[in-house]
Amino acid sequence: MTSDEVYPGSEPARWVYLDRIRTRPGPFTNPDVFDGSAVAKAMESMKVLVIGAGGLGCEILKNLALSGFKDIHVIDMDTIDISNLNRQFLFRQADVGKFKAEVAAAFVEKRVKGVKITPHNCKIQNFDEDFYMQFQLVVCGLDSIEARRWINATLVNMVDEDVEDSYKPLIDGGTEGFKGQARVILPTVTSCIECQLDMHAPRAAVPLCTLASIPRQPEHCIEWAHVIAWDKEKPFPTLDKDDPEHITWLYQKALARAREFNIPGVTYSLTQGVVKNIIPAIAATNSVIAAACCNEALKIASNCAPFLGFPDDNYMMYSGNDSIYTYTFKHERKDDCPVCGQQARPLPNVDPAWTLRELLDSLAERPEAQLKKPSVRAEGKTLYMQSPPGLEAQTRPNLDKTLTELGLVDGQEIAVTDPAFATVTFKFRLRFK
Amino acid sequence: MLKIWSMKKEQQKAENADSAATGGKKKKVTAAQLRVQKDLSELSLGSTMSTEFPDPDNILSFILYIEPDEGMYKGGRFSFTFNITPSFPHEPPKVQCREKIYHPNIDLEGKVCLNILREDWKPVLNLNAVIVGLQFLFLEPNASDPLNKEAAEDLRNNREGFKRNVRQAMAGGTVRGETYERVLA
Numbered sequence: 038m039t040s041d042e043v044y045p046g047s048e049p050a051r052w053v054y055l056d057r058i059r060t061r062p063g064p065f066t067n068p069d070v071f072d073g074s075a076v077a078k079a080m081e082s083m084k085v086l087v088i089g090a091g092g093l094g095c096e097i098l099k100n101l102a103l104s105g106f107k108d109i110h111v112i113d114m115d116t117i118d119i120s121n122l123n124r125q126f127l128f129r130q131a132d133v134g135k136f137k138a139e140v141a142a143a144f145v146e147k148r149v150k151g152v153k154i155t156p157h158n159c160k161i162q163n164f165d166e167d168f169y170m171q172f173q174l175v176v177c178g179l180d181s182i183e184a185r186r187w188i189n190a191t192l193v194n195m196v197d198e199d200v201e202d203s204y205k206p207l208i209d210g211g212t213e214g215f216k217g218q219a220r221v222i223l224p225t226v227t228s229c230i231e232c233q234l235d236m237h238a239p240r241a242a243v244p245l246c247t248l249a250s251i252p253r254q255p256e257h258c259i260e261w262a263h264v265i266a267w268d269k270e271k272p273f274p275t276l277d278k279d280d281p282e283h284i285t286w287l288y289q290k291a292l293a294r295a296r297e298f299n300i301p302g303v304t305y306s307l308t309q310g311v312v313k314n315i316i317p318a319i320a321a322t323n324s325v326i327a328a329a330c331c332n333e334a335l336k337i338a339s340n341c342a343p344f345l346g347f348p349d350d351n352y353m354m355y356s357g358n359d360s361i362y363t364y365t366f367k368h369e370r371k372d373d374c375p376v377c378g379q380q381a382r383p384l385p386n387v388d389p390a391w392t393l394r395e396l397l398d399s400l401a402e403r404p405e406a407q408l409k410k411p412s413v414r415a416e417g418k419t420l421y422m423q424s425p426p427g428l429e430a431q432t433r434p435n436l437d438k439t440l441t442e443l444g445l446v447d448g449q450e451i452a453v454t455d456p457a458f459a460t461v462t463f464k465f466r467l468r469f470k
Numbered sequence: 471m472l473k474i475w476s477m478k479k480e481q482q483k484a485e486n487a488d489s490a491a492t493g494g495k496k497k498k499v500t501a502a503q504l505r506v507q508k509d510l511s512e513l514s515l516g517s518t519m520s521t522e523f524p525d526p527d528n529i530l531s532f533i534l535y536i537e538p539d540e541g542m543y544k545g546g547r548f549s550f551t552f553n554i555t556p557s558f559p560h561e562p563p564k565v566q567c568r569e570k571i572y573h574p575n576i577d578l579e580g581k582v583c584l585n586i587l588r589e590d591w592k593p594v595l596n597l598n599a600v601i602v603g604l605q606f607l608f609l610e611p612n613a614s615d616p617l618n619k620e621a622a623e624d625l626r627n628n629r630e631g632f633k634r635n636v637r638q639a640m641a642g643g644t645v646r647g648e649t650y651e652r653v654l655a
Contacts, residue, residue, distance in 0.1 A: 070473070079471060173471060183557065194498055204474035223474050226481060231501070234560065242589040245581065246615040269579065337472045347477060375501030412511040416499050419526045425513050431526040452499040454508045462504050 048150055055105055058341050065342050076339045080105050083338055086172040087111040088161055088188060090137040092318050093178025093210050095127045096327030098141055101176065102149040104335045110172070112157040112164075113138040116279075124320035161188055166195050169205065176334055177209045178327065180316075182237055185209060186376075189222065189230035193377045196225045206337055206346070210330040212322045215357035219329035220368070221337070221346030224377065228351060228368045231376035236352075236368070255295055255302035259311040262290035278313050287312060322357060329353060373461075381450045381464035389469050393420055393443060394436040400453065408455045408463070415451050418444065424456075440467070502558040506530060509597040519601060530554040533568070536605055537655050542633050543573075543608040546640045547655035550582075550604060552597075562591035563600060569651040572639030574611050574622035578648065582607070583617045620646050 059080070060073040085106050087097050090113035101109055115137050117128045127144040128137070138156035146154050157164075161184060169175070169191060179185055189207065197203040207222040209230065218236070222229050247253070248261040267276060272286050288308040295303040309315065336344040345351060345365065353365040372378045384403075387396065393413070400408050413420040420443060421435050422428045435443060445451075447469040454462050499507075506529050515521065522533040534550045548571065553564040565587055567580035575583045584603045586595055616622030624632040635645045642652030 083471065186557075190501070198478070201473075201475040204478065206472060206474065223477070226474055226478050242591075244583070244585065244589050244615070246575070246583040246617055249577070249583070249617050250619060265581070268581075340472065344472070375504060381498070410511075412507060414499060414503065414507050414529070416503070417527055419529055422507070422510060422526075422529075424511050425515055425521045427521045428510065428523050428526060428529075431523060450498050452504050452507060454504075454511045456512050462508055464499065464504075 051103075052105065055103075058335075059105065059339050063342055067340065067343070070340045072340075076341070077105065080338050081107045083174065084108045084110065084172045085174045085176065085334065085338075086169070087176050087178070088184070089113055089178040089180070090127075090141040090156075091115065091121065091178065091180065092124050092320070092323040093212065093327050093330075094137070095125045095141055096323050097176055097178050097210070097331060098127070098145050098154065099149075100327055100331035101334060102145045102152045102154070104331055106334070106338070107151060108153050110155045110157065111138045111142055112159065112161055113141075114158065114160045124318060124323060166191065169195060170203070172205060173202075174334055174338060175205055175207045176330055177207065178323075178330070179209075179211070182234075185211075185230050186234075189224075190376045192222075193224045193229055193231075208330045208333050208337075210326040212318065212326050213316050214319055215322055217322050217326040217355045218353060219326050219333065219345070219355075220352045221333055221344065222351070223346055225380070227347055228370040229374060229377040232371040232374040232378075233352070233368050252294065252298055252300060255291075255300055255304075255307060256311050258295040258298070258300060258303055259287065259291040259308050261294055262287045262308075263312050266290045266294075284309050284312065322355075325355060325357075329355075381466040383468050384451075384465040385468040387440070387467045387469055389441045389445070389447075390439055392437055392439055396440060397421065397436075408453065409457050411453045411455050413451055413453050415445065415449055420451070500556060502554060502556045503529065505559050506554055506597070512596065513598055513601070515601070518605065530556075530558075534601060534604070536601075536608060538605070538608040541609040542611070542636045543640070545655060546571075546608075546653045548608070548653060552600075559593040559595070562587050562595075563597065565600065565604070569653050571653060572618070572621050572635055572645050572648075572650050573607070574613055574616045574618055574625050575607050577617040581617060583615050620648075 056077065059076040062068060062071055062073065083106060085101060085108070087094060087101065087109060090098065090111050094111065094113060098109065098111060113136070116134055117132050117137055117140060119133050122128055122130065127141045132140045136156065136158040138158050142154035142156040146152060175188065175192065177185060177188065192205050192207055195203050195205065204224060207224065208219070209222065210219050211217060220233070243257055243260055245264070248257055248264060252258050252261060267287065273283055277283050284305070288303070288305045291303045291308055333345050336342050345353060349367050350365045352368045353363065355363045370377065397411055397413065400411050410423045412422045412424070419428070419432055421432045445467060447467065449467045451465050451467060452462055453465065510529060518537050518539050520535045522535070523529065524531070530553070532552050534552060536548045538544050538546060549568045551566050551568060555561050555564070565582055567576050567582060570578055582604070584607060586599060586603055611625060613622045613625040624635055639645050639650035640653050642650065
């Protein structure tokens with residue numbers, strides 16, 4: 038099988054086995070969609086976005102580069118901390134303080150010939166839909182639910198049924214200690230991160246009064262410094278959880294309070310842990326989850342084998358807490374998901390010269406709406422609210438304005454609520470005559 | 471590359487869903503706004519409460535006025551700022567009292583100790599639950615959950631004295647060396 042150019046250590050040798058997978062169908066390959074002669078070329082021109090260059094991100098970047106992806110972008114706003122070095126293997130001690138995305142990109146580019154990795158040292162929120170539109174695939178290795186929800190909502194909102202390229206598969210990995218998950222989201226087709234929000238257990242909050250009056254644990258003292266003392270004394274204008282000076286301030290406040298109540302155990306690193314909500318990370322869990330994510334990326338990109346996500350299973354959970362257990366299942370879409378459920382229904386034959394009152398009257402008559410006391414809003418614009426009374430009075434003048442005067446345009450989405458139908462929210466897309 | 475688009479079409483065919491063209495990209499109403507709109511249209515304020523929206527287009531930020539018509543705080547007018555984050559209803563609204571008042575469960579900066587605003591918040595709760603909770607704080611101040619320790623001690627040890635202190639503080643007087651804001655309506 039080996040040709041002259043292929044010998045251990047040579048560049049082509051690195052790709053021999055990968056190319057076997059990419060060029061030949063396997064027993065589970067769907068012959069209708071697999072084209073072995075085109076896969077390698079297609080993957081070379083494919084743009085993949087990796088979000089996060091931390092514990093999972095380092096693994097993901099290495100795996101994607103070695104899976105034959107050639108054009109990878111990576112976003113991470115963080116800089117390298119000395120405590121990252123035990124598992125974020127693309128970083129060295131000399132890199133401490135530098136941007137993760139930049140160092141990770143340079144490292145992988147150096148070790149894997151022919152791959153281009155473009156780093157972005159910023160928040161995902163700094164980019165708009167035009168930026169995300171350029172990618173064919175998004176892989177997330179994040180530690181925050183907030184960021185996941187943001188990218189999920191962005192990708193779902195980008196879906197335009199008329200544009201094939203507007204559907205971006207999202208592969209999300211996550212770990213917490215010995216536990217982890219890998220999931221694939223096909224926006225508006227399968228259950229999204231918002232549908233699956235109940236899979237994340239929320240962090241237990243401590244009653245404010247316990248913090249204020251009777252702390253019992255070192256964590257209570259730190260939360261007190263964080264929530265109450267900081268607000269009261271405002272030593273710096275805004276709390277930067279990555280600024281050692283700020284953490285030191287909190288640590289000292291917490292320590293003084295702990296002494297007052299005779300509570301042992303407040304340390305600088307515990308302060309950092311509580312304030313930043315740090316969960317111990319285990320390198321091998323990251324490897325397991327990143328491997329699962331990147332194999333799915335390869336299969337989605339090449340069609341070489343069935344992938345996680347559709348039509349059945351879309352969620353793989355992994356638990357190493359008590360021996361090893363892993364289970365893959367289908368998380369169903371939620372019809373009332375605030376992000377991917379409730380796709381706006383078209384509301385045809387709307388006349389832009391109508392007053393808002395006329396539009397509301399028409400909602401009462403339309404068989405698909407039949408609303409009695411509708412309140413209506415558009416994004417960033419309150420059109421008319423039946424309640425509370427003050428807001429009703431403030432928005433009442435809008436009733437006699439025309440849709441054009443109110444700035445509503447063809448294709449605009451409006452949200453309609455009605456206390457008579459407490460469990461539903463209607464979303465309509467105005468279609469002008 | 472995976473063709474989600476064709477899968478979507480098949481899914482729609484199977485569900486016989488309405489697949490009308492969506493047209494140009496327009497701003498969509500966010501999840502938090504949608505939920506707040508729903509909560510507001512179901513709000514029952516009664517005669518003791520009212521709201522004020524400094525910017526009616528921004529329903530995520532408003533002021534709630536409470537004028538208790540019974541209990542120790544009767545005759546006062548208290549206002550609370552509500553700030554709702556885009557993570558609502560997964561996060562509770564941020565609520566703060568705007569006046570400096572003498573109350574065991576509200577500190578001098580206006581922070582409120584109400585279980586559903588923090589540890590017992592659940593996404594199924596709505597804004598109505600929060601305002602009912604706030605109203606209840608004025609009817610039944612709670613000495614076992616103090617944010618203002620002095621006020622809680624007074625309430626526990628000397629209910630009549632506490633009542634007098636409340637009247638004094640509401641009139642803009644001084645209690646235990648702390649001067650309070652006049653909040654009489």
